[in-house]
Amino acid sequence: MAFVKTTPSMARKAPLSEGTLLGWLRLNLFASVFNSILTVFVLFIIFFTVKALWIWGIADAVWVADTRRECFNININGACWAGIIAWLDGIFYGRYPRDELWRINLGGIMLFIWMAPLWLPRVQGKILVGLSTVALYPFLAGYLFAGGDKGVFMQIMVTAAIVALAANIANAAIGFFINGNLPDFIIRSIRQNEAPEARQRNILLAILAALFIAVFVWQMNWTVEVVSWTRWGGLFLTFVIAGIGIASALPGGILLALGRRSKLTVIRVLSTSFIEVFRSVPLITVLFMATTMFPLFMPEGFVLNKLVQVIIAVCLFNACYLAETVRAGLQAIPNGQYEGAHTIGLGYWKTMGLIIMPQALKHMIPNIVGSFIGLLKDTTLVSIIGLFDVLTILRSISKDGPWLGLHQEALVFGAMLFFVLCFAMSKYSRHLEAKLSTGHKN
Amino acid sequence: MTDTKTQDAFKAREQLASAASSEVIIDLNKVNKWFGDFHVLKDIDLIVHKGERIVICGPSGSGKSTLIRCINHLEEHQEGTIIVDGITLDKNLKHIDHIRTEVGMVFQSFNLFPHLSVLENLTLGPIWVRKMPKSEARANAMKYLERVKIPEQADKFPGQLSGGQQQRVAIARSLCMNPKIMLFDEPTSALDPEMIKEVLDVMVELADTGMTMIVVTHEMGFAKTIADRVIFMDEGDIVEENEPNAFFDNPRHERTKLFLSQIL
Ligand SMILES: Nc1ncnc2c1ncn2[C@@H]1O[C@H](COP(=O)(O)OP(=O)(O)OP(=O)(O)O)[C@@H](O)[C@H]1O
Ligand SMILES: [Mg+2]
Numbered sequence: 100m101a102f103v104k105t106t107p108s109m110a111r112k113a114p115l116s117e118g119t120l121l122g123w124l125r126l127n128l129f130a131s132v133f134n135s136i137l138t139v140f141v142l143f144i145i146f147f148t149v150k151a152l153w154i155w156g157i158a159d160a161v162w163v164a165d166t167r168r169e170c171f172n173i174n175i176n177g178a179c180w181a182g183i184i185a186w187l188d189g190i191f192y193g194r195y196p197r198d199e200l201w202r203i204n205l206g207g208i209m210l211f212i213w214m215a216p217l218w219l220p221r222v223q224g225k226i227l228v229g230l231s232t233v234a235l236y237p238f239l240a241g242y243l244f245a246g247g248d249k250g251v252f253m254q255i256m257v258t259a260a261i262v263a264l265a266a267n268i269a270n271a272a273i274g275f276f277i278n279g280n281l282p283d284f285i286i287r288s289i290r291q292n293e294a295p296e297a298r299q300r301n302i303l304l305a306i307l308a309a310l311f312i313a314v315f316v317w318q319m320n321w322t323v324e325v326v327s328w329t330r331w332g333g334l335f336l337t338f339v340i341a342g343i344g345i346a347s348a349l350p351g352g353i354l355l356a357l358g359r360r361s362k363l364t365v366i367r368v369l370s371t372s373f374i375e376v377f378r379s380v381p382l383i384t385v386l387f388m389a390t391t392m393f394p395l396f397m398p399e400g401f402v403l404n405k406l407v408q409v410i411i412a413v414c415l416f417n418a419c420y421l422a423e424t425v426r427a428g429l430q431a432i433p434n435g436q437y438e439g440a441h442t443i444g445l446g447y448w449k450t451m452g453l454i455i456m457p458q459a460l461k462h463m464i465p466n467i468v469g470s471f472i473g474l475l476k477d478t479t480l481v482s483i484i485g486l487f488d489v490l491t492i493l494r495s496i497s498k499d500g501p502w503l504g505l506h507q508e509a510l511v512f513g514a515m516l517f518f519v520l521c522f523a524m525s526k527y528s529r530h531l532e533a534k535l536s537t538g539h540k541n
Numbered sequence: 542m543t544d545t546k547t548q549d550a551f552k553a554r555e556q557l558a559s560a561a562s563s564e565v566i567i568d569l570n571k572v573n574k575w576f577g578d579f580h581v582l583k584d585i586d587l588i589v590h591k592g593e594r595i596v597i598c599g600p601s602g603s604g605k606s607t608l609i610r611c612i613n614h615l616e617e618h619q620e621g622t623i624i625v626d627g628i629t630l631d632k633n634l635k636h637i638d639h640i641r642t643e644v645g646m647v648f649q650s651f652n653l654f655p656h657l658s659v660l661e662n663l664t665l666g667p668i669w670v671r672k673m674p675k676s677e678a679r680a681n682a683m684k685y686l687e688r689v690k691i692p693e694q695a696d697k698f699p700g701q702l703s704g705g706q707q708q709r710v711a712i713a714r715s716l717c718m719n720p721k722i723m724l725f726d727e728p729t730s731a732l733d734p735e736m737i738k739e740v741l742d743v744m745v746e747l748a749d750t751g752m753t754m755i756v757v758t759h760e761m762g763f764a765k766t767i768a769d770r771v772i773f774m775d776e777g778d779i780v781e782e783n784e785p786n787a788f789f790d791n792p793r794h795e796r797t798k799l800f801l802s803q804i805l
Binding site for chain 2: 296435436438439440441442443444445446449453454457458461535
């Protein structure tokens with residue numbers, strides 16, 4: 100059919116777009132009558148909640164007082180934050196001796212220094228930094244926190260950790276300020292860069308050995324007083340349990356996941372049953388079993404303290420959960436990746452470590468961080484078997500003479516604490532995901 | 542195809558083929574393979590000489606991919622012997638690893654490593670398998686990227702390249718291992734028509750260097766240019782085998798005739 104246009108089309112004003120605030124409001128909040136009612140209703144609820152919280156938590160709150168009664172006298176409608184402030188040391192450090200708190204702080208600072216290079220630009224060898232954090236830092240920090248006599252093994256590990264920390268700092272400084280890495284820098288500064296590779300390696304090993312011996316001799320005279328694990332508590336204890344749990348659950352989970360996919364029947368059956376048993380039991384049961392049944396399996400006279408038992412239980416439990424997460428990640432990797440790796444001659448471990456795992460873990464970051472967040476929150480369960488984690492301390496405030504009955508403030512504070520930690524972790528995982536994406540299409 | 546350069550290249554290939562024809566590099570003897578109950582490869586006999594270029598074609602499902610995947614042991618055969626570069630493929634993992642470093646393979650779906658840059662894709666094998674120093678591996682990789690004509694893409698990630706470029710990176714990745722044999726499994730059938738030529742050009746150049754090549758493809762023009770022999774497979778059998786001109790102009794087996802009439 101033929102068609103000839105006779106009247107010109109008139110220009111009209113553009114429809115309300117999402118570009119303007121008014122347009123956005125109209126489209127998203129007031130699109131229909133029902134939508135508008137819902138919006139108004141929700142705003143109403145938000146307004147009253149926030150207002151009530153504001154009055155209770157900030158406007159009418161009491162910040163300085165010596166007892167809860169004093170708080171009431173000043174303003175009975177507000178929160179009594181003075182009690183939380185008085186207990187801050189307890190919340191953070193538990194019943195750790197007050198004169199020895201510097202050890203915990205030093206441990207925290209060392210962790211920060213150890214890991215900071217991971218986020219600094221231009222620093223090389225970040226994988227080693229990450230690995231040494233997991234493999235060596237716990238020994239140094241563990242001794243610092245627990246104190247006492249070092250056995251030979253502990254002496255070696257503490258020495259290795261100190262050497263690693265020193266090398267790490269030097270390497271980070273060199274990478275950040277003048278580009279390059281520590282070994283290259285040493286070789287260049289003693290003018291050996293023309294020397295054959297074997298000779299360069301020997302020089303580096305010699306320096307490393309000398310440093311190791313020097314530190315070893317020094318640390319033999321360095322001891323700190325024993326602090327029994329029963330005095331560990333608060334956020335510090337929560338971090339110790341969650342930290343070790345997080346650091347060991349991922350490697351453990353990877354090994355278990357690989358075991359479950361292994362071609363060797365024995366390994367496969369063992370891994371599978373291990374995973375299934377732990378996953379079908381609640382954590383609290385695992386904790387009880389660890390503290391009551393573990394001693395039964397141990398040789399006569401071998402006593403593990405309760406904290407170590409709990410940490411082992413938390414690690415195994417979370418390794419099993421992560422194993423399933425990792426397995427799901429592995430299944431998402433197409434077969435072609437294995438074949439590509441095999442055709443350039445990579446064997447099983449290199450294929451897994453260089454090709455498959457990096458991709459699977461990248462897919463899995465949100466789930467892995469989700470598990471870590473769960474782990475952090477689950478550590479509060481240790482209160483039930485008598486460890487003084489942050490939640491136990493918060494609840495004990497209400498039983499403390501001057502602050503008798505201070506429940507609400509303590510729990511609100513605990514909620515905020517956990518929210519901040521978990522929210523930070525989940526935000527960071529989003530950031531990581533975006534940073535690691537390389538625009539591939541599969 | 543009448544300029545002197547191609548003719549020279551053609552002659553050079555003839556010489557290479559005849560000079561090397563004595564040395565057998567791949568020897569398949571009565572190879573049988575089943576997927577479950579399904580008999581995919583039936584008594585396959587195939588001898589490939591050093592420097593020979595073989596094109597395999599045949600209908601879908603005839604076992605072409607399975608055959609060349611057996612050569613670098615991505616698939617395991619159940620009966621018969623496969624000898625590659627003097628080494629018999631058996632359960633010995635050392636042998637398999639060794640053969641895989643000598644045999645490069647290019648897939649229809651590229652199988653590049655998406656989390657590594659192009660340069661890292663190319664240096665991974667030399668560094669971790671051949672233990673080559675990093676700087677040397679990088680120089681080596683750049684040399685092959687030049688050869689496949691995309692040195693400027695070295696720092697990109699595979700996901701940022703076109704299909705044709707990805708396939709050329711895949712070819713370069715295999716060549717970086719300095720293999721003795723190259724296997725190609727339909728390297729151009731996932732590509733848009735305008736990209737097929739750039740990949741085939743690279744493969745023709747590779748053929749000119751005297752590389753031993755086994756190529757599964759339906760690009761008949763390409764087969765005529767480079768192949769010393771064309772093998773036609775159907776239902777797990779090698780049905781016909783001939784030099785390319787005779788194969789295309791004068792097929793003898795009924796099934797070959799039928800197949801060629803369908804694709805030409
Ligand atoms: N892993 C496997 N398990 C079971 N059957 C398979 C497997 N791989 C291939 N097959 C079957 O074996 C037969 C041969 O497959 P192959 O991939 O070798 O064919 P092809 O000749 O390469 O076909 P195409 O041209 O479609 O690639 C097909 O029928 C296919 O369904
Ligand atoms: Mg195929």
